[in-house]
Amino acid sequence: MLAAGLSREGTLEVKDVEVPRLRGGDLLVDMRACGLCGSDLEKLSGEYTAAPPVIGHEAVGVVAEVGDGVEGFAEGDRVFPHHHVPCNDCHYCRGGSPTMCPEYRAHHLDPGGFAESFRVSSWIVRGGGVLLLPDNLAFDQASFIEPLACCLRAMDRVSWQETETALVVGGGPMGALLLRLLPGRGLDQPLLSEPSAVRREIAGRGGAVQSLDPTSLDVPDEVRSLTDGRGADVVFTASGHPAALEDALSSVRPGGTVALVGIPEGASQIPEAARLVTREVSLVASNAATDTETARAMALLDEGTVEVADLITHRVPLRDLAEAVPLAARAETMKVVVVSP
Ligand SMILES: [Zn+2]
Ligand SMILES: [Zn+2]
Structure with a gap:
């Protein structure tokens, strides 16, 4: 065989x-x-x-x-x-x-x-x-x-108190599945950051997803302007790219949660650890x-x-x-x- x-x-x-x-x-x-x-x-x-x-x-x-x-x-x-x-x-x-x-x-x-x-x-x-x-x-x-089961586990590991805005960074298959699960958590208008136009289009289907192109705008700035200056309550990283992790950490609101779903590529670092503490950002990994x-x-x-x-x-x-x-x-x-x- x-x-x-x-x-x-x-x-x-x-x-x-x-x-x-x-x-x-x-x-x-x-x-x-x-x-x-x-x-x-x-x-x-x-x-x-x-x-x-x-x-x-x-x-x-x-x-x-x-x-x-x-x-x-x-x-x-x-x-x-x-x-x-x-x-x-x-x-x-x-x-x-x-x-x-x-x-x-x-x-x-x-x-x-x-x-x-x-x-x-x-x-x-x-x-x-x-x-x-x-x-x-x-x-x-x-x-x-x-893969959908992995997304469900990631969703369950997040605390959903006072969650109005969720951002998914990375619009590949995992990002698309996460976006399709979010309406089940009462979030009908999630945000997506994804550089590929084709992936933005496919991942954003079947829901009122607001798609952001990180190659043409500053994603953290844009997320803040869409959330009364706060940032997203919950951010999922559905990409292993180091820039995805950086954008996620900069887009989450003070007191919010970043859920790590994609396997970070070798060079990925969590910068400015002190900022996580002063902003009380929770990191949740799901595997x-x-x-x-x-x-x-x-x-x-x-x-x-x-x-x-x-x-x-x-x-x-x-x-x-x-x-x-x-x-x-x-x-x-x-x-x-x-x-x-
Ligand atoms: Zn897999
Ligand atoms: Zn055991």
């Missing part, structure tokens, strides 16, 4: 590998769609080191083989398998940090989501990481379950998601509360994945979904 992996030099290659062998309790899933995530690109450029370099984690597909002792799944089931599952029992899990559980990142899809078939380990199956997809939810849309959020994300997609079909600008067959990487980095690209067969 075909599967993507990283070469020793760190470049992406799609090659012929053995179909993974199941152990008791595992599932084998034939991939139908797998989104290409910004964190996959970060892993390829060598800047994201928080996890082993397994790429492809926004995968959905069809159960092809059921390991011994598995209950609740049968061949032919359409599923979303989460790539990481916590233990739900350790200090981190009990303390509200399940994505920091030592077990969480120890388990992943084998060999990764960008493969014709992949093994879902018994840990993930037993831990509730596999969801049955609703019949009417198309595979390419279901591939948004994981990944668990089955609580994936189930909610699947329901939002199934109900049509969050529309994602228009975010898919490219569908790329698995064998052409290497070509999709430069494509995904282009300003006029929104979401690249890799499909198989």
Whole structure:
């Protein structure tokens, strides 16, 4: 079967590998769609080191083989398998940090989501990481379950007291999903800062989003002029670019919250830490998601509360994945979904 992996030099290659062998309790899933995530690109450029370099984690597909002792799944089931599952029992899990559980990142899809078939380990199956997809939810849309779940977790980590204005910095797929979740928090007119005109247009659809172009105006000044001089109550960084973090920190109001969602690029710094204290700005980091959020994300997609079909600008067959990487980095690209067969 075909599967993507990283070469020793760190470049992406799609090659012929053995179909993974199941152990008791595992599932084998034939991939139908797998989104290409910004964190996959970060892993390829060598800047994201928080996890082993397994790429492809926004995968959905069809159960092809059921390991011994598995209950609740049968061949032919359409599923979303989460790539990481916590233990739900350790200090981190009990303390509200399940994505920091030592077990969480120890388990992943084998060999990764960008493969014709992949093994879902018994840990993930037993831990509730596999969801049955609703019949009417198309595979390419279901591939948004994981990124949407990450956005839901970021939303939940913010305190929403007295929130009238939210700014999303970065209008790529994550920024677009955050914007589409904000009406659910009573924010019908969020602000977006994004340099690409195409991304501003796509991300801003389906809501009264006020889009700002950071290449032609000073975003913090503009945000203040739109908020009686205060700044945004809540700012999400949905970009790893150092300028996104700087604009976020300068656009938040005194006492407001900056939620870090995109993986900051290597050179990113938090400048003027004293200003955070004197302005009482809260920084909240959010990383990944668990089955609580994936189930909610699947329901939002199934109900049509969050529309994602228009975010898919490219569908790329698995064998052409290497070509999709430069494509995904282009300003006029929104979401690249890799499909198989
Ligand atoms: Zn992702
Ligand atoms: Zn745990």
